[in-house]
Amino acid sequence: MSTDTKQVVTEEKPVEEKPAAKPAAKPAAKPAAKPAAKPVELPAFEKSISDKVVEKFGDKIQVEFVKENRVGIKVNREDVHDVAEFIRDGLNYDHVESVSGVDYPQDKEIEVVYHIGSYSDSSLAKQILVLATRAQREENPIPGKDATKLPTLRDIFYSVEFHEREVFEMFGVYFTGHPDNRRLLLPEDWADLPPLRKDFAIKGR
Amino acid sequence: MTNELPPGLAIQKVDERIMTLNVGPQHPGSGHMRIIVQIDGDYIVACDPDPGYVHRGEEKMAEYRNYITNIPHLERPVIHDSCNVLYPYVLGVEELLGIEVPERAKYVRVICSELNRCIYIMYWLAIYGIFLGHSTMFMWPAGDRELLIDLMEKISGARVTHAHFVPGGVRNDLPPNFEEVCLRQVNYFEKRIKEYAAVFYDNPILISRTENTGVLSREDAIRLGTTGSVLRASGVDYDLRIKEPYDVYEELDVHSPVMKEGDSYARSKIPWLDMLESCNIIKQALQKMPKSGSVRVKLKPNPKGKGFDSVYKRVESGRGSLGCHIVSDGKVEPYRLKLSVGSFRNLIALPYLLKGEKLGNMPSVYWSLNYWPVEADR
Numbered sequence: 233m234s235t236d237t238k239q240v241v242t243e244e245k246p247v248e249e250k251p252a253a254k255p256a257a258k259p260a261a262k263p264a265a266k267p268a269a270k271p272v273e274l275p276a277f278e279k280s281i282s283d284k285v286v287e288k289f290g291d292k293i294q295v296e297f298v299k300e301n302r303v304g305i306k307v308n309r310e311d312v313h314d315v316a317e318f319i320r321d322g323l324n325y326d327h328v329e330s331v332s333g334v335d336y337p338q339d340k341e342i343e344v345v346y347h348i349g350s351y352s353d354s355s356l357a358k359q360i361l362v363l364a365t366r367a368q369r370e371e372n373p374i375p376g377k378d379a380t381k382l383p384t385l386r387d388i389f390y391s392v393e394f395h396e397r398e399v400f401e402m403f404g405v406y407f408t409g410h411p412d413n414r415r416l417l418l419p420e421d422w423a424d425l426p427p428l429r430k431d432f433a434i435k436g437r
Numbered sequence: 438m439t440n441e442l443p444p445g446l447a448i449q450k451v452d453e454r455i456m457t458l459n460v461g462p463q464h465p466g467s468g469h470m471r472i473i474v475q476i477d478g479d480y481i482v483a484c485d486p487d488p489g490y491v492h493r494g495e496e497k498m499a500e501y502r503n504y505i506t507n508i509p510h511l512e513r514p515v516i517h518d519s520c521n522v523l524y525p526y527v528l529g530v531e532e533l534l535g536i537e538v539p540e541r542a543k544y545v546r547v548i549c550s551e552l553n554r555c556i557y558i559m560y561w562l563a564i565y566g567i568f569l570g571h572s573t574m575f576m577w578p579a580g581d582r583e584l585l586i587d588l589m590e591k592i593s594g595a596r597v598t599h600a601h602f603v604p605g606g607v608r609n610d611l612p613p614n615f616e617e618v619c620l621r622q623v624n625y626f627e628k629r630i631k632e633y634a635a636v637f638y639d640n641p642i643l644i645s646r647t648e649n650t651g652v653l654s655r656e657d658a659i660r661l662g663t664t665g666s667v668l669r670a671s672g673v674d675y676d677l678r679i680k681e682p683y684d685v686y687e688e689l690d691v692h693s694p695v696m697k698e699g700d701s702y703a704r705s706k707i708p709w710l711d712m713l714e715s716c717n718i719i720k721q722a723l724q725k726m727p728k729s730g731s732v733r734v735k736l737k738p739n740p741k742g743k744g745f746d747s748v749y750k751r752v753e754s755g756r757g758s759l760g761c762h763i764v765s766d767g768k769v770e771p772y773r774l775k776l777s778v779g780s781f782r783n784l785i786a787l788p789y790l791l792k793g794e795k796l797g798n799m800p801s802v803y804w805s806l807n808y809w810p811v812e813a814d815r
Contacts, residue, residue: 301681301750327662329751330777332762347749347760347777351673352660357680360749391662394785417489417814428497 263325274298281323288318288335296364304362313383314367316346324353325361328385331395333403335430341366342403342429343383348390367405373425375404376413384410402428444744453483460488462793469810471587472787472803476796477712484791486784490812492499498769499774504530504740507771514812516597517555520549521754522812523602525761526774529750530604530681533742536734542606543684544726548619549592550752551715555626556585556597557755558708561807563707566637566802569646574637581629584622591615606733616723627716630709638706647701651790652803661786661792663778666711666807669695670703677753689721698751700799704805708755736746741771755808756780780813 240371274300282295292311296304303371305316319325330347346363350356370378384407385392396407397416404426415422425432462691464537471487483655495514499507511526512519524546529537559582566574586596593599593614601608636644653663667721676693678686694710696703742765751760757779766772783806790802 254631326659330760330762330775332771332775334764351675391785417492433621434497
């Protein structure tokens, strides 16, 4: 499993590097309406958040992008629980706004992206921390009974409960440790592929 | 999962005092969803919400359509609040494509978004009223809502599902004389909703039914990650129009209502106060709006992002924060589009609030969550 992830990380780099390079060009073009012509370097506050995570975890994590109000972090599935715990206790984030799954059949992986925000810390009110991790993808999935598994973050962020249930039914990513892994939106007798996977084709298209 | 019976049908060994009750999906008191409650006499001991009866696969559909053809179907989850549903998507696509929107379009968007917020809240208030047995509160909002629907019809040509926001601005400019008509109708609307206080919000029957029922504390509201009126009724001052202002909200004077009680009464009052604030914002926007100018940037046909990129944009909708996560792979269609909606996020509070509550209080607690089943299912 570890060799698999390593390989993917090296594969991913050239593709994932692009968004990281982007903010440099973007602030000059886009938020020009707000403060007059932003400097080209990365936004300072967001940079300090990502620096804290890097300082704590070193090369276990990968900073995907640092944009205005958004910091993207990518971790291996073994470390996602520890990183999330640090995000809550060390960085004062307190709730998850959204959990999206993204299917990458070409990498044989399914990415789960947590968008984490904070209500209690007013300096973080604008910020969203984007924590992404990847689960192994199966060609013929048996949801809950194959290798597509991730540790749940429900014991850290209570708010992910329904979001993770949705990701499980829509992508087949089983969250180990989640107290309630039943279906939420899909019919109980759904017997097809998890429908948001890329290989589930919709009729007539 | 394979051998288990569906929830609510499974045979459970229970105390003979406990009875399982399926509320919905046909029952009008539950909206388009099912709430499985277990009751001991008159008290709810456990509750399991079962949404998904109006799941339409918006997110899957979005992967097959390009950034422009996605507009009309993405607003379907909440047709009364269609501008606000499209708002984060449009902002996200603009960031992906690197478009700068004209100033006047931003103001038009703010006006549309606030009008839509009121239209949605009036509809919700009508339903809330009727399920508490207050038929005046059904008739009045349903009638007064027409004032604003009329305005939206003048702007976009459609009473609901306007499809008015497009990446790069809005579809059409405001009709001639709109400012005058809008100001007149909004002023009258404001006068009307202030009258609701006497008939509904100060009504001792409503107060006795909703006060101290379903109390959500500040800590729990944060822990459960609730949003919008539910969050603000529990004393957390968090409104994206103030905290992360988008478009021109920065230039407007927005005061978002906050209450500390966290009970059904506070949760039902916050949206009403929100409407008063919306009227205020509309009037400011009408005043500050540039009187002429372009409202739309012409896009190239089939716009596409520049390689792999992802954005997460959020706005304050009628039901709270509404986020849109778009992953682009440089093609004309989004690679993945996820809507994180307020209703879905607030649903998690329902089992928590109903535990220990009387069954008769279920409608008041459930509808006070400002929950829209169709939006939660997407």
